[in-house]
Amino acid sequence: MRISGSDAVYVEGLEKRFGSFVAVDRISFSVKRGEIFGFLGPNGAGKSTTIRMLCGLIRPTSGTGRVAGYDIGKEPEQIKQKIGYMSQKFSLYEDMTPYENIRFYLGIYNVHHDIWPEKVEWALKMTRLEEHRMRLTRELPPGLRQRLALGCALLHSPEILFLDEPTAGVDPVTRRHFWNFIATLAEQGVTVFVTTHYMDEARNCKRIVMINEGRIAAIGGPSEIIRRVLPDDPRADLNDAFLRLMSRGHR
Secondary structure: OOOOEEEEEEEEEEEEEOOOOOEEEEEEEEEEEEEEEEOOOOOOOOOOHHHHHHHHOOOOOOOEEEEEEEEOOOOOHHHHHHHHOOOOOOOOOOOOOOOHHEEEEEHOOOOOOOHHHHHHHHHHHHHHHHHHHHHHHOOOOOOHHHHHHHHHHHOOOOOOEEOOOOOOOOHHHHHHHHHHHHHHHHHHHEEEEEEEOOOOOOHOOOOOEEOOEEEEEEOOHHHHHHHOOOOOOOOOOOOHHHHHHHHHHHO
C-alpha cells in the first residue's frame, strides 16, 4: 500500500502483541477523508486494540500508521487534538450533569474559553439534551447518555471521529437517529471510523474491514464483500458473508 493525500487514516503491517498473544496481526488498510468506514469482527478480534492504537492511546509493537497526517507511534498527542473518540464503555462522569460534562471536556480539548457558552449550547441542542442539562448523567437512559458522549467527542470539531460500538444496548429508534446524524457529519467532511456488531449498521458504511483473530478477512464495500464471499447465493446478506468469513478463520 502507498499513502495518499486523500487518506485520513493509513496503516501498513500494524501489529500489537501483549506478551506472546498477538491481538492485531500485521494489518494494512486506509480510510479516505469524509468516508464512513466500518470495522467489524467478533469479540476479541482486535477491533478495540486497533482503535486504541490509531487514537494514540497505546503504541503498536510494529508496523506504521498515520492518522490526520501524524505518526501513531511518534506523534500521539498531535493525533489526539485532531480526533474525537467515543469508547465502547461509557466514559463520561455519571455524578455530573450533561452541562458539567460538556464544560469539563471543553477544558480537556483546550477549546478557547471565549466560545465555551456557544459550544455548550450547540452540544445541548445537537444532542437534544436542553431539558436535561442539569439532570445527573447517571439518571439518563442509555440513548441519552450515548448522545451526550457523542456530543462531547465533537466539541473540538475533530477531523476524524472514532466510534467503538457506539450503539451497543441502544434501542432501534435511537440507533436510526444516531446513524442519520453520522451521515450528516460525513457530508460535512468528517471521517467516521466505527466498529459495530450490527450488520444492518455496517450497510451505512462506504467500505468495511472484517477482522478475525487479529487479521483482516475481507475489505471492500458491503455489497462487494457479499458477492465475493457468496457469489452463488443471490439472497445472501452481509450477515451471511460475515458468518462465512468468521468460520473460515485466517485467509
